[in-house]
Amino acid sequence: MSKPDARRAGDSSGRRRLSPDDRRNELLALGAEVFGQRPYDEVRIDEIAERAGVSRALMYHYFPDKRAFFAAVVRAEGERLFEATNTPPDPGQSLFDQLRTGVLAYLRYDEEFPHGAWAAYVGMGRSDPVLRGIEDTDNDRQAQRILGRINAAVGDELDSKVERDLRITVYAWLAYTFEMCRQRLLDPSIDADQLAGSCAHALLDAVGRVPGIPAALRDAVAPSRR
Secondary structure, three states: OOOOOOOOOOOOHHHOOOOHHHHHHHHHHHHHHHHOOOOHHHOOHHHHHHHHOOOHHHHHHHOOOHHHHHHHHHHHHHHHHHHHOOOOOOOOOOHHHHHHHHHHHHHHHHHHOHHHHHHHHHHOOOOOHHHHHHHHHHHHHHHHHHHHHHHHHHOOOOOHHHHHHHHHHHHHHHHHHHHHHHHHHHOOOOOHHHHHHHHHHHHHHHHHOOOOOOHHHHHHHHHHHO
């Protein structure tokens, strides 16, 4: 957690003339840094305004209160992570390698933006319905991306029950991978390649145990179960 976020907004940066979108993005980047370093309850929105070099009135123009600001930070980090893990497969690439590549992209994002990543981790799993909704949206998008890769490997439309069981499996795996990556953010000495391989094996092993999967999918996940 000692590595500074490359997107940090300096204390004097707020004196520059920025477009509304650029100003909002700058505030979100600063918020990710601050929330990634200290507990939510210790952060004051006035502090964010002061460090950004803007007035309280302008800060509240963009975000009505600290809860809304934190939710926007978590949402923005989720968007960046979703884009960072968009790793289109190479022709003929196995499902295992596709998954492993995606997890490695996740880990690289954590390395590059540790404070922002931590702010997002803190936001997830909270009882706040807004934050929970952001988490659900992020999980839905990631799950749909993975299920799309699985469907592509099969080449045929899946039975509705099989698709339901696969969806449940993928959602559970996302929670597992989320925690694995969080642990590496806490302890960077954990080997990234080993972690990514373990996560990829975990999903394909679980998929291979779903009753009724077509033979093409069984063959696609078989190497991970040896």
